[in-house]
Amino acid sequence: MNxxxxxxxxxxxxxxxxxxxxxxxTVGLAGYSQAQVDAWAxxxxxxxxxxxxxxxxxxxxxxxDADDKAVAYSLLExxxxxxxxxxxxxxxxxxxxxxxLARAEYHAxxxxxxxxxxxxxELARPAFERAGYVVTERRDFTxxxxxxSVPIHNFAMEKTLS
Numbered sequence: 397m398n399x400x401x402x403x404x405x406x407x408x409x410x411x412x413x414x415x416x417x418x419x420x421x422t423v424g425l426a427g428y429s430q431a432q433v434d435a436w437a438x439x440x441x442x443x444x445x446x447x448x449x450x451x452x453x454x455x456x457x458x459x460x461d462a463d464d465k466a467v468a469y470s471l472l473e474x475x476x477x478x479x480x481x482x483x484x485x486x487x488x489x490x491x492x493x494x495x496x497l498a499r500a501e502y503h504a505x506x507x508x509x510x511x512x513x514x515x516x517x518e519l520a521r522p523a524f525e526r527a528g529y530v531v532t533e534r535r536d537f538t539x540x541x542x543x544x545s546v547p548i549h550n551f552a553m554e555k556t557l558s
Contacts, residue, residue: 534550
């Protein structure tokens with residue numbers, strides 16, 4: 397399939413929200429328990445939060461298919477924090493994470509940022525490592541969900557830009 401990376405358009409918000417939940421609920425089970433996946437997915441309750449972040453200066457890089465439908469994305473904050481790297485389960489193993497991370501890095505270099513950093517899930521960690529990020533620590537924390545405190549983890553990672 398022919399993919400390309402472009403910047404976010406407001407018309408992408410619902411599709412991105414849906415692909416985020418599909419990725420968490422499907423791919424997430426490869427590295428996390430059902431309770432962890434449920435708690436993680438609950439943190440992504442609507443597309444409005446993405447719209448708010450874009451309108452406050454965050455940049456979303458979207459990988460789209462031949463029909464210009466969003467199939468993967470990442471969000472870059474002005475300080476170099478790379479957030480929310482997700483790929484729709486029907487489009488995994490196509491190098492899309494690599495493409496969107498490269499685009500975000502190119503943009504960050506243009507802004508003169510000295511480093512990029514993220515908190516990568518167990519599943520996103522390999523994509524970040526391929527892009528040159530290094531783990532600085534494993535982060536163990538909890539997410540309150542359905543009256544429970546659900547333990548989960550991710551990895552603080554960073555990449556120095558030169």
